[in-house]
Amino acid sequence: MDLVIENLPFLLKGAYYTLLITVVSMFFGLIIGLIIAIARLKGNRILRGIARAYVSIIRGTPALVQIVIVYYGLVDYGIELGPLTAAYIALSINIGAYVSEAFRGAIQSIPKGQTEAALATGMTERQAMRRIIIPQAIRYAIPPLGNTFVGMLKETSLVSVIAVTELMRSAQLLVAQYYVYMPFYAAIAAMYWIMSTFFTFLLNKIEKRLSVY
């Protein structure tokens, strides 16, 4: 216990990186996911095919493999990314696939009459999408997106393999230094749990706030 307290600043720095990676990846993942969802629903055949392949490949391969491909695999092609950059890229691409599925489901759940009402007032398809469909879909998508976000918080532990000193690797480094396992691993388990619970709570609040109508 003393060891944990003594090294708490180090662990907190790891937790900071865990949060940072989660938030940054989620941010870009949301953008990628929205674009992919729209490409799948409204794109021409080629765009739809690309979007579908992307989702299928990402969801059908382990995130760990995606991470090592971005970090180590690309080196073969002369692309050398820093560990943190590689983590952002790999996880954004990963999360984008899940986000796009959440958005796609949400967009499809909006009744057709909504688009028709908008078109009937003279809006273009694009305006109807942007002003009427997507704002409603985002609200429907918040619960699954929340799950994705909390899932990502835990998934970030995978980037410890490419030497990003987030929470998991912080513990591993301490273990290597002090030759004791349990205190550090138990401590980070608690920290992951606290963060997950906090965000779950926060998302429930947001959901409630948005369901005013």
Add this chain to the structure above:
Amino acid sequence: MIEIKNLQKNFGQHEILKNISLSIPAHQVVAVIGPSGSGKSTFLRCINGLETITGGTITVDGHVIDANASKKAQQKEIYAIRRKTGMVFQQFNLYPHKTAVQNVMEALLVVKKMPKEKAYSIAANLLEKVGLAAKEDAYPSQLSGGQQQRVAIARALAMEPKLMLFDEPTSALDPELVGEVLKVMKELAEDGMTMIIVTHEMKFARSAADRILFMADGVIVEDAKPAAFFEHPQTARAQKFLQQVTEF
């Protein structure tokens, strides 16, 4: 105002509208009646391009949707027609994430790119016109069906249409709420709006319309003045239909 020539509409193999031709002068109020599945909604939806047409032409205020024209050319005409045409749906289709006044303002902001203050004053006036001045800030879920439909009418009127299409505007309403919607429609008719109304409200059709179109199996079977149609329906189809709807 409206000129329809040889309109044909197929869904897959099924011919839903069969070679319909008719013209509707400005300020006329036309009630379309007929059994369910006869193609009334499809007919209405072809006029503002919510359905693509299989054959023929539809002209609304000089803009022509021609089934033989390119998709792009048709789309351009359809946008022009929609800007002059309002539509009211059976299920209201109000935007649930927007308040009553925001529903009415939306197209003014997005399509006409009007400044907010101007759009608001138009929307507020229209809500007052349909008797809902007090409900500006209510979300659709907080309104009764009759109130929602009146907001939907205001939303359609915001674009200053020359033509209003109504697809069974009172069919989803509790009986005691039908009157308030019909009253608003009657006022519109009296103001000289050109209207095509698909309805099962026979009393309303008779009193408010200038003309009845009776549709069955994708064909306009009768086209007559209300008094003539209701008193002396010419075809067996229409006689049977009128018997059924007035039976109980």
